[in-house]
């Protein structure tokens with residue numbers, strides 16, 4: 001295990017090494033929202049399967065309506081789901097509705113508003129170019145077209161397209177199963193009456209939300225005391241339940257009660273590193289443990305709420321997204337300008353909680369809060385962005401370019 005402060009970018013690439021989904025499964029189209037396609041999907045049919053009307057109106061031959069007004073004999077009706085069986089000859093028209101098959105012989109639909117209906121006939125009042133308001137067969141897609149690619153999230157649009165392609169079920173990646181343990185003898189669940197030396201466990205809820213948003217499923221190990229046997233029992237449960245990733249909160253530092261690393265080592269885990277050059281959140285354990293022939297990843301986050309949520313965004317979200325099979329998932333920093341001067345930074349990459357607004361030039365102007373304590377959740381919620389200050393950055397002036405991670409739309 002490395003003992004230096006690992007630079008943030010290097011830590012992320014070590015964490016992401018070999019991260020991939022554990023397998024595929026098939027789910028019903030009605031259950032597939034938000035899942036990630038594991039294979040490209042090909043259309044099983046052509047849409048529309050026949051030339052169809054884009055309007056309520058009359059199906060005619062374009063040549064018949066070159067000069068208007070012109071009276072045509074009405075020979076029948078074509079509605080969605082019940083086509084006109086015959087064909088349209090010169091001088092004839094068929095009443096037609098949106099989505100209905102355009103009858104043989106007809107090549108044009110005149111919208112209802114441009115006609116006058118009479119018993120047994122219709123007078124076309126406004127001409128229409130041949131082909132107008134007719135959707136050609138295959139306008140949307142052809143049978144055999146590959147329209148959806150592996151790695152994409154089935155969002156509402158893609159889900160609807162998969163259904164239209166006639167897939168009753170779809171192949172998706174298995175969701176990574178992520179066990180989350182909130183470690184600390186001082187912790188109580190929200191709603192409890194904490195004792196004088198206790199606090200409420202908070203960040204496990206935020207981390208579970210990050211895991212789910214990134215495509216993972218959560219196994220909640222709850223609160224675990226800073227006690228070797230309690231930790232051993234909780235971690236063993238995660239392994240036996242088949243977790244793909246064990247995420248621990250708290251107890252990752254070097255204090256006497258920080259037992260996550262030694263307990264996991266006793267269970268056979270190996271670690272890549274335990275500290276990163278990042279603020280907030282210097283302690284970060286990255287490792288793995290083999291259980292029943294399967295490699296289970298381990299990420300141990302600092303317990304301070306802001307530290308763990310920053311690590312959640314910077315490390316957990318991309319790792320879970322990669323394990324979920326998403327071809328995207330990193331929150332890439334976006335360019336901004338500083339709203340104030342900043343002193344030089346030390347050797348740790350800093351994620352400063354900051355307010356942001358658009359200046360007159362439309363740039364995102366960001367100003368970090370004066371107090372940056374890693375325990376302050378209320379301040380994190382007030383922040384619009386995390387201002388990324390690279391390790392070793394020199395002093396900066398108001399107006400200088402910088403980069404930020406957006407915490408909300410601005």
Ligand code: AMP
Nearest residue numbers: 182184201202203204250251302303304
């Ligand atoms: P640790 O990383 O265990 O040294 O914890 C650092 C600080 O974060 C301590 O003040 C803990 O009480 C606090 N803390 C640890 N875990 C949590 C949690 N799940 N929710 C809120 N605070 C926590």
Ligand code: MG
Nearest residue numbers: 184250251303
């Ligand atoms: Mg602790």
